[in-house]
Amino acid sequence: MAVVEMMGMSLIGPRQEIEALAAELLTLGNFEPVPLEFALERRPASLSSGGARISTFQKNPYDELLEKLNYVWKEAGAVFPAERTCSRDTPSLSREECSRQVLDVAQKIDIWKKRAEVLEEEREKLMAAGAFLDALASADRDVEETLMTRYLSITFGRLSAENYKKLEEMAAVTPLLVYPVVAEKGYVLAIVFCSRDYLEEAEKIFRTVYLKEYRLTDLFEGAGANLRERLRERQLDSERAIRALQEAPRNYLGRRRKDLERLYCAVHSLQRVYALCQKRGEMSGIFVLSGVIPAPTLDRVADQVERLGPNTLLLTEKGTELEKRGRQLPTLLKNNFLARTFQEIVALYSLPSYGETDPSPLVALSFCLFFGFMFGDVGHGFLLAAGAWWLARKGILKKAFASVIRIAGVSAMVFGFLYGSVFGSEEILPSLWTSPMHGISDLIQTSLFVGVAFLSMGIAINILALKREGRTGKMLFDGEGVAGLLFYWTAALTAAIAFTSDGGAPKPLLAVLGLLFLVILFSSVLERLLFGPQEKDEGGVVHTFTVFHDLLSFLSNTASFVRLAAFALNHAGLSAAVFMLSDMVHSLPGGALFRAAVLLLGNIVIVGLEGLIVFIQTLRLEYYEFFSKFYHGGGRPFAPVTWNGKKQD
Missing domain, CATH: 3.30.70.2750 (Alpha-Beta Plaits)
Known part of the structure; x- marks a missing residue:
């Protein structure tokens, strides 16, 4: 969704124009240079004529000049000027x-x-x-x-x-x-x-x-x-x-x-310009400079070429063509504030590869939902958000992770109002939905519904990805394709009916399950019959084990979402234990002071220790249950060059 389309670009022109354009590319900060072979891979005829040979340059002559200037400042006993000056x-x-x-x-x-x-x-x-x-x-x-x-x-x-x-x-x-x-x-x-x-x-x-x-x-x-x-x-x-x-x-x-x-x-x-052009090529006075740029910035680059390079040729190539040639394109993400905040959570797992769906918007939604569900409390959520703000201000916590924790704290406060819980007490506010201590069945049912919804969303994203790749057979018949999604929905409906009625599971649904199971089991056979042999075809034994693994994972992944209800109940129970302990010490001499100390320390432990545990459990639901249905990762960040080096977007 939020992975920006990339494209290849090559500039071919006289030295003066190429160097002027390189300076503009450094200013724009949207160009990642690549070796000369990148441009010549499919254009050997257009870039070589009359037996001319293309030569490349690797040594930057300005490096030596900068070293000499550094030597001057060092001998003078002064601090070498920073690039930002x-x-x-x-x-x-x-x-x-x-x-x-x-x-x-x-x-x-x-x-x-x-x-x-x-x-x-x-x-x-x-x-x-x-x-x-x-x-x-x-x-x-x-x-x-x-x-x-x-x-x-x-x-x-x-x-x-x-x-x-x-x-x-x-x-x-x-x-x-x-x-x-x-x-x-x-x-x-x-x-x-x-x-x-x-x-x-x-x-x-x-x-x-x-x-x-x-x-x-x-x-x-x-x-x-x-x-x-x-x-x-x-x-x-x-x-x-x-x-x-x-x-x-x-x-x-x-x-x-x-x-x-x-x-x-x-x-x-000049050193930065030459560094950008370092892997360029020269042919009879004509320079070649190649790189990758975000597709939306092509118009700006074209305007600069028209203004500064009247004799320079601009060649472009779509990212899909580069991928077909085996080139791994860099990943540049573009999200709104909330999704951009949770890009760090995705990056902890792996950056999306180019062309893959960026899960950051979905993670922003699901992370807040999962964390708030398990840690719902107005008071504890406020302390968590305030603590993250303070730690970020002191430089103890990275700004990105502090933002994630602050948002998680706000989510916990929202669920605290739904639960009617303030510092573990359910007597101060009325619950807008249910109480963890009195509505356990509601929490379990909701957590299972949330699990089915998010796992279905992951499978649906995988179906769309397979469609983009042109793997129609796998999209239709695979255990993580359309057949697998229908099997999952049918199994969930069958289980819901079986547990809520006295008649057991309906036989028509069991028959549909059996039919879908056969489709998934023989998906590779059906794919070959309808769409011909596939390049990534699995062996029969491997395919059979994969099918059983995928179908069993539906059960284990769904059951894993019960932890939402379990940790919500755990949070309420731990808070109740703190209140009980404070009541026990209240009758001792100086009991009011001891009671205040127990309440203070108990709530600090809840916010610190249990908050960390819930954070880890939320990551587990994201990485192992949700991501396992569609996400592969393995991308590398887009690293355009600027006047001060490389930046990572």
Whole structure:
């Protein structure tokens, strides 16, 4: 009923027009792209001529540009702008202009970062040299005297803390002396002493631990008497320059934030357009873009093609044709507010497949009826509806399920007026129909009538579905077709007469039952005789077991609806038990307080625990009794692309 008709659509035209139309499709939000093969499956001749080959593109070049912009924001220590900050009115830029601007900004950040890395290395080297001088000063040693030793080689360098441990382990078994000078940021600046004769072997060890050597003679040469002060000044200059370079991206972003955000939005827009066209094809400069759209939106798409694509060809194909080719079309539901609220209940079971009857309107009706029948009470229904509203407002309960529970609470209130029940008391209001405690037979008869009505409705929906599929034989003779529906009605009428009269079941009705049973049992034979062999024909043994299963399910499914009366009586009994318990504690010291506590806690338990049980029982009647007669599910949601990604309707 509410499954929107879908259709295939392909756009064939020049690149500029296809990209402009893709932007409009993103704005409309009603287009789900599909691979190129979808369009070419039945049109190889029309889309290839003169030996031209159609090529496809999978890599989105704007992904890399967005990554570079993300890198810019990250280096600036700022939060990357969200997609929702972009509007459709963002000035468009060409691919070349976007690429030029993004690369220019990223190059600036790279230059500042690399320069900061060089200065950081220089700072570490100066810091290490200062530490080396301090060590010499404490030992009262001269720099030149130390570095110009005839027999001793001194190596100064940086390595990771992990490799420094390895170097220490090697020094324990080799003629090396290792001393750490500075440990910072996971690295160690160390001095290594060894004899000059062992220097060649030592250098091999240095390479295995990735020691980065600093030439101290370059730092100390020509420094004069104020060497330590000169090194300290150079170190401070390096630190100031590093801080300036580290702040440069943030300052640049602060000055150019609006321009960079506009650039981001322009790149993001092009990225979304290209993502839509990503699985397109190109043939000699002509682009092909295919997808699925809801049939009611075709006129809007055609208007955009006429406005923006004068040289673009629009090809369409009905959904039925696509299904014949084995394509599973997505499901888009369109319902009124009440039915849309109960789509979540249907989705818990399974989304309707394309072309299948959407049970959401029927679920909206039956769920309210079943729940209210079993939980009818004005007070408890009000508490349930109010509790669902409060939980949704606090964000504890999803909005969709909160709406379902609120409606169920209102339904319970309506049945509460019919039962004359307020917080379990049947003495405050007069019953408009019957009382669960005094009208058990009425409840049982009504629940059976409701079961027959809804099961008949399910079979009728299945009959219509079989008719749409063109399976006339199964529609007429199957146990869940016309013959099965007549058998069910005849059996229900026979049982009603047998239980309400002294004469037993009428023989003519028994004869009709026997005849219908034979029709159902030999339905496959009759179908082959009248309509020829069927593709989905069952084997004889399987068919026989299926027939008996279907006929027995009529009895079990109908009997299952007696739970409507049973839980209505259970609700009244549990409420009466709460009142009895409150009367028992009333005679105790402080009895008024205890009585109020028992009534309060008892009603909370009824609303919470029994409400949950009734909710589950309602789902059981929907899924196992009602849905089993006609519903298959297995659909996938329609997922059109938008400027901010995919949305699910």
